[in-house]
Amino acid sequence: MRRLINLQPNRVLKIALGIIPFLLILLVYQIGSDIRKAENEQDKLLPSFAEIAAGINRMAFEPSQRTGDYEFWEDTKSSVKRLSIGIAISAVIGLVVGLAAGAIPMIAAPLSPLITAISLIPPMAILPVLFIVFGLGELSKVMLIVIGVSPFLIRDILQRTQELPREQLVKAQTLGGNSWQIILRVIFPQIVPRLLDAVRLSLGAAWLFLIAAEAIAATDGLGYRIFLVRRYMSMDIILPYVVWITFLAFTLDWCLLKFSRVVFPWYHAEK
Amino acid sequence: MTAFIQLDRLSKHYRDNVVLENLSCKVAEGEFVTLVGASGCGKSTFLRLLLGTESVSSGQLLMAGKPIEQEPSPDRGIVFQRYSVFPHLNVRENVVLGIEFVESKWLGRLFGKGRKEALEKADELLSAVGLEQARYKYPHELSGGMQQRLALAQALIKKPKVLLLDEPFGALDPGIRKEMHDLVMGLWRQYGLTIFMVTHDLKEGFHLGTRLWVFDKVRHDPHAPNRFGSTITYDLSLQSKDKALTIAAIDEINAQLQAVE
Numbered sequence: 001m002r003r004l005i006n007l008q009p010n011r012v013l014k015i016a017l018g019i020i021p022f023l024l025i026l027l028v029y030q031i032g033s034d035i036r037k038a039e040n041e042q043d044k045l046l047p048s049f050a051e052i053a054a055g056i057n058r059m060a061f062e063p064s065q066r067t068g069d070y071e072f073w074e075d076t077k078s079s080v081k082r083l084s085i086g087i088a089i090s091a092v093i094g095l096v097v098g099l100a101a102g103a104i105p106m107i108a109a110p111l112s113p114l115i116t117a118i119s120l121i122p123p124m125a126i127l128p129v130l131f132i133v134f135g136l137g138e139l140s141k142v143m144l145i146v147i148g149v150s151p152f153l154i155r156d157i158l159q160r161t162q163e164l165p166r167e168q169l170v171k172a173q174t175l176g177g178n179s180w181q182i183i184l185r186v187i188f189p190q191i192v193p194r195l196l197d198a199v200r201l202s203l204g205a206a207w208l209f210l211i212a213a214e215a216i217a218a219t220d221g222l223g224y225r226i227f228l229v230r231r232y233m234s235m236d237i238i239l240p241y242v243v244w245i246t247f248l249a250f251t252l253d254w255c256l257l258k259f260s261r262v263v264f265p266w267y268h269a270e271k
Numbered sequence: 272m273t274a275f276i277q278l279d280r281l282s283k284h285y286r287d288n289v290v291l292e293n294l295s296c297k298v299a300e301g302e303f304v305t306l307v308g309a310s311g312c313g314k315s316t317f318l319r320l321l322l323g324t325e326s327v328s329s330g331q332l333l334m335a336g337k338p339i340e341q342e343p344s345p346d347r348g349i350v351f352q353r354y355s356v357f358p359h360l361n362v363r364e365n366v367v368l369g370i371e372f373v374e375s376k377w378l379g380r381l382f383g384k385g386r387k388e389a390l391e392k393a394d395e396l397l398s399a400v401g402l403e404q405a406r407y408k409y410p411h412e413l414s415g416g417m418q419q420r421l422a423l424a425q426a427l428i429k430k431p432k433v434l435l436l437d438e439p440f441g442a443l444d445p446g447i448r449k450e451m452h453d454l455v456m457g458l459w460r461q462y463g464l465t466i467f468m469v470t471h472d473l474k475e476g477f478h479l480g481t482r483l484w485v486f487d488k489v490r491h492d493p494h495a496p497n498r499f500g501s502t503i504t505y506d507l508s509l510q511s512k513d514k515a516l517t518i519a520a521i522d523e524i525n526a527q528l529q530a531v532e
Contacts, residue, residue: 165354170324170423172357173343175369175429181379183369189359266358269411 025122027212043152047236071225079222082138083210086145087199090206093146094153095195101154102182102191114156125210126199133215148209149202156198156228161191195263200256207249212255225249274333275300275465276321276433276452281330282500283316290432290501291486296331298482302433303459303466305476307524308486313501314469317486318435321467322349334433338383346475348426355422363423365405366393369428383452389483396424399461410520416447420454427462434459436468452479473525485524520531 009017033046047055060072097115101108127144134140164187172182214223222245229237261268274297290313298304306314319325320332325343332339334346343349356365370389371381377474381389391468397403400420408420424436436455440448456479459466470476476483485505492498505524 048495127425167351167354168357170322171345171351171355171425172372173351174322174347174349174366175372175425176345177368177372177379178376180377183370185371185379186357187310190357241332264359266409270358 040118044235051236052240056240059237061072065178074227075220075222075225078220079214082141083145083206086142087149087206089142090146090150090153090247091195091199093150098154098157099161099188099191099209102158103187108158111239115151118243119155121147127213127216141218144209144213145206149206152202153198157191157195158202160194161187163188187271193260193267196256203249203253207245272300275335277319279331279333279334283320284328284500288497290511291500291502292500294451296506297499298465300465301463303480304482304484304500305480306467306469306484307373307473307476307488308501312486314486315437316470322347322435323434328464338414345429346431347433347435348429348431349435350419350426352423352441356425358410361407363390363393363400365421366396366424368426369425393428396428400424406466415443416451419451423458429457431466432463434466436466438469438471441471455479482498483509484517
């Protein structure tokens, strides 16, 4: 008998084992829903799959009676737009500041303690400040993501830059490179795939800040919708929205990984 | 002998830790000096002094009569044991970078005709080190020996006066190492280089150089191991005809190194 730690599932078994927990959750949900429905047909806490399908249909495939929009898609559009703008701005800040500080000790000295301090501020605590300063429009929602995510990105990129082998920088100097050339040709191209890694890690936080901001002050967006229909206990809408958000988060992460693998094969081969 | 590199009562210490003390020596242009010694004897520190990433604490280290620059520069090429090549550039781009740094001040990158000429120069060097077949490969696709060949080509494109090798073949298989020895000897003659090579392998040191330096401590204080630094205890010319003398010296040095370790 082989040891348990040496037993490997084969491909088919591995996929099957991966799917089973999801099916189990659906099954448990179905049973729970049935039990509650048997007691009270009007129960809203665990809607049946048919009710959820109807909810999806109402939100995604029928125009809203109030505005005439397809609300599900409008919400998705607004949220994804805010998220991508926020992430893009954060990534640029993280790259520029992190790279500069990581490569140039004279920049790191004044910046590093400041960034550490800023990254310890809970972004949610200054959300009211953002609303006061930037108003209740799009800007404050994007700013929350930027403030929440960019200190992490800066610190990560700073560290990754300093982790590049010292030998490479010495070598580049013996090849006659000046500081700017070395940053541009040696450090920057090697940091970009590391930035993509960092961005992927920060996506969870970015979604958190987005939904929080939308819940508090917005007129559309996935987070806004969830918190709106909560008042009517519309689990038939909340649940598919949550699944949809999860799916979007997964897709974004997967796309970034694929992109990185295609564009920076040397980086993934190295690891 | 006209001195190209001159060490004049050179010492190096970090606070209380004395690494090197009182080194005085002259090296002529075109010599191939191999540096051996037990680990922690300061031979790599000495190489870093030559490279310019460390500075001497007292005494002088002169190159062509002037103190060595306190920064790495193109007149002193380097090959490390690892991480000498850039993983994000292919073999050709790795070599061309040395030309691009000079000719394109702001972008560090050449285009069109300039790039073509630079690539031709790079290809010449790549065939000199036997990498012409691997021109479009990335470092992660190369074996350890090929990566070191690339690192040599990279360094040579700058036409350095001095080539510093920091245990360049330490991580390679014995068979490959032999090939690399032949390569380095060939390049040394062809380009008229002055080479300083740090190695763990005493045999390698004897086989390659024209001159062998053994680094060791002359004085020991058992209560304060860092109180005294290493110096050059043997400075052997390997070109002398007297083989018997050299062989006797090997045995003696070997015994000494083993005693230390």
